[in-house]
Amino acid sequence: xxxxFTIIALTPIEIFSLPASHLxxxxxxxxxxxxxxxxxxxxxxxxxxxxxxxxxxxxxxxYKSSPHLEDCVKSIIxxxxxxxxxxxxxxxxxxxADIARRYNLRVFVNLEQPGISSDWNFAAAQSHTPxxxxxxxxxxxxxxxxxxxxxxxxxxxxxxxFFSDY
Numbered sequence: 429x430x431x432x433f434t435i436i437a438l439t440p441i442e443i444f445s446l447p448a449s450h451l452x453x454x455x456x457x458x459x460x461x462x463x464x465x466x467x468x469x470x471x472x473x474x475x476x477x478x479x480x481x482x483x484x485x486x487x488x489x490x491y492k493s494s495p496h497l498e499d500c501v502k503s504i505i506x507x508x509x510x511x512x513x514x515x516x517x518x519x520x521x522x523x524x525a526d527i528a529r530r531y532n533l534r535v536f537v538n539l540e541q542p543g544i545s546s547d548w549n550f551a552a553a554q555s556h557t558p559x560x561x562x563x564x565x566x567x568x569x570x571x572x573x574x575x576x577x578x579x580x581x582x583x584x585x586x587x588x589x590f591f592s593d594y
Contacts, residue, residue, distance in 0.1 A: 477558075478582050481509040481574055484559040487551035488515045488533075493523040496566035501531050504563060509574040511561075516551035518542035 486504045490497055504513050515528050518538040528535045538550040548562050559581070563569070570576075581587050 481511050483557050484511040485555040485557045486513045486561050486563050488563045489547050489551050490515050490517040490524050490565045492519045494565040498527050503569040507574040508571050518547050
């Protein structure tokens with residue numbers, strides 16, 4: 429049993445000024461509100477981000493020769509909303525390399541001090557998307573995990589961290 433979590437918005441929030449016509453406020457009759465804009469402070473405005481599967485990466489943390497790694501990879505690459513996927517490890521071996529080759533996945537090797545926190549931080553640092561799920565090598569994901577996660581994140585106000593009792 430383990431909890432799965434997705435890190436949201438690793439980059440700082442961009443704050444910028446918008447013309448008054450883009451403010452979230454009641455407009456004259458017949459003109460809708462601008463739902464994609466939220467107010468932050470008196471003079472700063474931020475466009476609300478709507479994430480897609482292109483904004484999400486699965487980082488599979490692999491350790492030694494797990495018999496469950498291939499099942500984890502299959503469950504991730506068979507998502508309804510496919511995301512980028514890679515394997516991160518501090519224990520490179522033929523088993524991990526064979527699975528990565530079979531499923532055309534990149535493998536990143538942590539050459540620093542091995543350990544679960546170091547490996548997770550290393551995996552997160554390899555992602556170039558604002559959303560990342562740190563997947564354990566023995567986790568199996570439902571085919572709708574990515575789409576359900578994206579829906580939850582996109583319907584939340586200012587999400588910082590998403591986790592589930594998955």
